[in-house]
Amino acid sequence: xxxxxxxxxxxxxxxxxxxxxxxxxxxxxxxxxAHLDGxxxxxxxxxxxxxxxxxxxxxxxxxxxxxxxxxxxxAEARIDSDVIDILLECIGQAERWVGAIEQTGQLPPDAxxxxxxxxxxxxxxxxEGAAQAAPMxxxxxxxxxxxxxxxxxxxxxxxxxxxxxxxxxYTPRADCFFAGDDPLALLRSVPDLVAVRMTNREPWxxxxxxxxxxxxxxxxxxxxxxFDAVKTVFRFVPDQVTIHQVAxxxxxxxxxxxxxxxxxxxxxxxGAASSRMLRVDAARIxxxxxxxxxxxxxxxxxxxxxxLSGEGMDRKxxxxxxxxxxxxxxxxxxxxxxxxMDVRMMPMRDIFRRFPRAVRDTAGHLGxxxxxxxxxxxxxxxxxxxxxxxEPLLHVLRNAVAHGAEPENIRLExxxxxxxxxxxxxxxxxxxxxxxxxxxxxxxxPASIRRAAQERGVAPGDRVERMSDAEAMELIFAPGFSxxxxxxxxxxxxxxxxAVRSAIERLGGQVxxxxxxxxxxxxxxxxxxxxxxxxxxxVRVGGETYGIPIDGVLETAFVAASRILPxxxxxxxxxxxxxxxxxxxxxxxxxxxxxxxxxxxKVLIMSAGDERVGVAVDGFAERMxxxxxxxxxxxxxxxxxxxxxxxxxxxxxMILDIPELIG
Amino acid sequence: xxxxxxxxxxxxxxxxRVEDAEPLLGWLQADSSRVxxxxxxxxxHAAVFQILMALRPPIREGEKDAFVHDWLIPILRVxxxxxxx
Numbered sequence: 161x162x163x164x165x166x167x168x169x170x171x172x173x174x175x176x177x178x179x180x181x182x183x184x185x186x187x188x189x190x191x192x193x194a195h196l197d198g199x200x201x202x203x204x205x206x207x208x209x210x211x212x213x214x215x216x217x218x219x220x221x222x223x224x225x226x227x228x229x230x231x232x233x234x235a236e237a238r239i240d241s242d243v244i245d246i247l248l249e250c251i252g253q254a255e256r257w258v259g260a261i262e263q264t265g266q267l268p269p270d271a272x273x274x275x276x277x278x279x280x281x282x283x284x285x286x287x288e289g290a291a292q293a294a295p296m297x298x299x300x301x302x303x304x305x306x307x308x309x310x311x312x313x314x315x316x317x318x319x320x321x322x323x324x325x326x327x328x329x330y331t332p333r334a335d336c337f338f339a340g341d342d343p344l345a346l347l348r349s350v351p352d353l354v355a356v357r358m359t360n361r362e363p364w365x366x367x368x369x370x371x372x373x374x375x376x377x378x379x380x381x382x383x384x385x386x387f388d389a390v391k392t393v394f395r396f397v398p399d400q401v402t403i404h405q406v407a408x409x410x411x412x413x414x415x416x417x418x419x420x421x422x423x424x425x426x427x428x429x430x431g432a433a434s435s436r437m438l439r440v441d442a443a444r445i446x447x448x449x450x451x452x453x454x455x456x457x458x459x460x461x462x463x464x465x466x467x468l469s470g471e472g473m474d475r476k477x478x479x480x481x482x483x484x485x486x487x488x489x490x491x492x493x494x495x496x497x498x499x500x501m502d503v504r505m506m507p508m509r510d511i512f513r514r515f516p517r518a519v520r521d522t523a524g525h526l527g528x529x530x531x532x533x534x535x536x537x538x539x540x541x542x543x544x545x546x547x548x549x550x551e552p553l554l555h556v557l558r559n560a561v562a563h564g565a566e567p568e569n570i571r572l573e574x575x576x577x578x579x580x581x582x583x584x585x586x587x588x589x590x591x592x593x594x595x596x597x598x599x600x601x602x603x604x605x606p607a608s609i610r611r612a613a614q615e616r617g618v619a620p621g622d623r624v625e626r627m628s629d630a631e632a633m634e635l636i637f638a639p640g641f642s643x644x645x646x647x648x649x650x651x652x653x654x655x656x657x658x659a660v661r662s663a664i665e666r667l668g669g670q671v672x673x674x675x676x677x678x679x680x681x682x683x684x685x686x687x688x689x690x691x692x693x694x695x696x697x698x699v700r701v702g703g704e705t706y707g708i709p710i711d712g713v714l715e716t717a718f719v720a721a722s723r724i725l726p727x728x729x730x731x732x733x734x735x736x737x738x739x740x741x742x743x744x745x746x747x748x749x750x751x752x753x754x755x756x757x758x759x760x761x762k763v764l765i766m767s768a769g770d771e772r773v774g775v776a777v778d779g780f781a782e783r784m785x786x787x788x789x790x791x792x793x794x795x796x797x798x799x800x801x802x803x804x805x806x807x808x809x810x811x812x813x814m815i816l817d818i819p820e821l822i823g
Numbered sequence: 824x825x826x827x828x829x830x831x832x833x834x835x836x837x838x839x840r841v842e843d844a845e846p847l848l849g850w851l852q853a854d855s856s857r858v859x860x861x862x863x864x865x866x867x868h869a870a871v872f873q874i875l876m877a878l879r880p881p882i883r884e885g886e887k888d889a890f891v892h893d894w895l896i897p898i899l900r901v902x903x904x905x906x907x908x
Contacts, residue, residue: 332869337841343869348890356894364877367852372844377873 165265168209170439172258175209177513178202179251183244184516190239199247200229206254215267216396217275218257224282224399225250231286243285248517250278272395279398304329305406308355308382325354326390330379330401331361337373341397349393351385382406444503451496458488501542501690508586508595509537511550515584518554522561529568530561531579536586541593542690548667549595549685552660556597556683557584559657564601564681574678576600591689598682604675606632616640633673637661666806668787694788696805696815698781699764702751705781707805707815712766716780720760733774735765742774748800748821768819775818788815826871831856832883835871836863844870851878861885867895879903 182199189195207222225247231237253274260268305327328350332343347356357380364370383390387405394401465481473481512534523530540546565580572578582599606629613635614621624632635641639658661671669687696707719733724742731742742763746752761776786805800821805813826843827834833850835843850857851874859875861867862885867875872895875882879902886892 337870341869342841344867344872344895345869347894348866353894356898358872358876358898360873360876367855367878370848370852370874370877372848372870372874373841375869375873377869377876 165213165261168213169258169262171209172206172261173255175202175206176251176255176258179206180248180517181513183247183251184520186239187241187244193233196229196233196239200226200233203229203251215257215261215271217267217271218254219275220396220398221250221275221278221282222254224279224286227399228282228286237286246278246281246285250282252517253278276391276395276398283399304357304380305382305404308357308380309406325406326383326385326387327404327406328379328381328383328390328394328401330381330394330397332375332377332379332397332400334374334376336375336397336400343375343377343379346393346397347379347381350381350383351389351393352383353381354384355382357381440503444499448496448499448503451492451499455489455492455496458485458492461485461488504543504690505540506543506546507537508539508541508546508549511546511553512537512584512586514550515553515557519557519561519582522558523565526562528561528565529579530565531577531581532584533581534584539586539588539593540689541687545593545667545669545687545690548663549687552663552685553584553595553597555657555660557582560597560599560601560681560683564599564603566602570602588689589686593687593689595685595687596682598680600680603677603679603681604633604636604673605677609633609635613638613641630674633675636673637671662806662810666787668789694786694805694815695783696786696788696813697764697783698813699745699777700779700781701745701749701777704751705813706745706749707786707813708764708766708818709802709815710783712818714765714767714772717763717765717774718760719763719774719776722760724761733763735774738772740765740772740774742776743822744776745816746778748775748818749816766818768822773822786813786815828857831858833857833859833880834863835859835861835867836865838866839864839868839871841868841870843868844874847871848874848878851880855880858883861891861896863887864891867891875899876902 179202182195186195203226210219359378361378462485519532560582568578580601585596618638636657672684675681695710724733763774788803802815802817825837825839858881860883865888
């Protein structure tokens with residue numbers, strides 16, 4: 161992807177977010193002009209950047225959104241939830257398009273149709289609003305169609321087609337020539353024309369003052385082609401054209417206005433973009449640059465030392481010098497590591513700001529009244545932690561709306577406010593961050609959790625009975641607890657709270673739940689600020705895969721069978737004039753070895769203490785960065801295993817401690 | 824060049840593009856009695872066409888292109904007749 165496009169996607173995402181934020185604020189506080197101005201500016205800027213590329217359908221939809229927002233600003237249209245809905249729909253679509261552009265560099269193939277539909281839906285709001293705000297303008301001025309019909313009836317082909325006609329009124333924008341439009345070329349491509357009329361929109365100025373580049377035409381035409389065929393011609397100028405299906409000898413039956421149903425709004429589709437760019441505070445980059453400068457100084461000092469050592473420097477001084485140099489470099493490397501980690505820190509805001517929209521959609525879908533607020537958007541954590549929180553939090557928030565919020569009458573009886581309060585909160589707690597979703601809804605009944613846990617066989621009955629209420633509550637995170645029957649289309653894609661838990665654990669975090677029946681529920685995530693990644697190399701042995709920390713691996717080699725020499729009980733081989741012992745990982749692990757094909761061995765050369773040793777494996781797999789979790793519980797004492805990690809496919813990779821295995 | 828001046832006749836030939844609008848306007852502003860010859864015109868850009876609509880010069884009609892002949896010239900004819908009549 162070229163730089164410009166990459167920059168565009170980053171900026172577009174921010175503008176989309178800005179527009180969404182402002183629109184949601186506008187819905188809450190329609191009287192505040194700043195929200196409207198903000199949304200207008202964001203959409204206007206986004207439309208402008210879209211114009212730099214060949215994304216016409218996206219520009220079209222955004223242009224219509226901008227016009228609608230402009231009309232709202234000019235009080236020519238009224239702000240109501242329909243208007244906000246269609247604007248949000250347009251912005252949501254724009255966001256999905258940005259995602260597609262990011263991945264493929266272009267809009268998806270259906271974008272033309274979708275952009276056209278959105279633009280029409282937005283324009284129809286505009287017309288509606290205009291009609292409401294200024295009723296003196298006759299809205300359905302279809303007299304021109306009658307005139308055209310009268311003019312066209314003398315044409316023979318009109319009589320031949322008595323199926324129906326399409327009436328077109330095309331008023332090109334005054335600046336359309338600059339956009340490369342030729343309205344007459346469009347008119348020419350309308351199939352099966354039967355009548356054309358052209359007038360000037362404004363009176364012609366005196367000959368001396370005519371501006372040849374300002375379009376002053378209004379084109380009206382009749383065609384006996386299919387409605388869709390005509391619509392296609394004007395697909396890039398839907399804001400400048402009205403197309404009506406005219407039943408034969410009748411001006412009624414206006415076709416195609418308004419939006420047709422709401423398409424699946426899936427906000428989470430925008431959640432996991434593959435490789436996002438990182439925006440970094442300039443001060444952090446400056447800090448890194450400073451550190452690199454110091455690193456250069458340290459390197460020069462080392463070079464100086466090397467030169468001196470060649471000149472027969474005193475051995476003691478040399479050792480001193482090397483130690484000092486090493487200490488300096490050590491400190492710098494540690495500082496740089498921290499600085500780089502800082503660069504990766506991002507505020508919660510980047511994901512939090514997507515939630516108001518998601519909560520609003522879910523609440524709207526389920527007909528619940530929700531009073532949603534957020535705290536701690538400024539709390540920072542590692543990029544991977546923050547981004548990894550999006551899906552689980554979305555799930556928990558949707559759960560709070562779907563299951564936590566009670567009907568309004570029940571809330572009123574209980575003396576609560578009508579709208580269920582849901583608070584999303586992040587805070588720093590020493591070296592961890594705590595993220596909570598609290599609601600003041602119906603709460604969880606431990607008795608029904610116990611019952612469900614037993615029915616679903618999540619835990620044995622006697623154990624469930626002995627659990628405290630708090631422990632029983634934790635069962636909601638157990639695998640198999642959420643059943644398909646209680647998963648609505650909104651609160652998940654067939655995943656339950658166990659998926660939330662494993663997502664959080666993959667980030668090195670823990671989940672917890674607190675709930676009081678009738679008072680509300682809090683789901684709490686506790687996560688590390690940063691994820692310490694271990695580089696491991698996966699190896700295959702006897703059909704299984706194990707991880708080996710790459711730190712200890714010096715190199716990999718293939719040793720031909722002829723170079724492997726039996727020595728007493730063991731084996732050895734020669735590598736670059738050194739004899740190294742060879743151990744077979746299968747033997748170390750006590751796995752039956754795949755029959756030796758006699759074609760040599762794949763060997764990891766590792767350091768074990770001061771020695772080097774070759775470790776034979778069946779195959780090398782990929783290298784990866786993993787979050788290693790130390791062994792806990794009864795496995796803690798298991799020798800030779802440093803820890804485990806969850807792989808992307810949910811399987812567990814054991815990470816081996818080879819020196820310990822060799823013993 | 825799809826627009827050129829030949830004596831007192833403005834010839835619009837082939838595909839007339841948006842760039843032809845400005846010279847056309849200049850020629851007609853200079854002398855409104857000039858005749859515009861559309862005999863060989865295959866397409867008129869809207870910018871060109873609206874100048875003919877606005878200034879209503881005498882037109883020499885042609886049949887080279889069906890769209891120009893069937894739809895555009897009749898409009899100019901009507902414009903001119905309403906002017907003279």
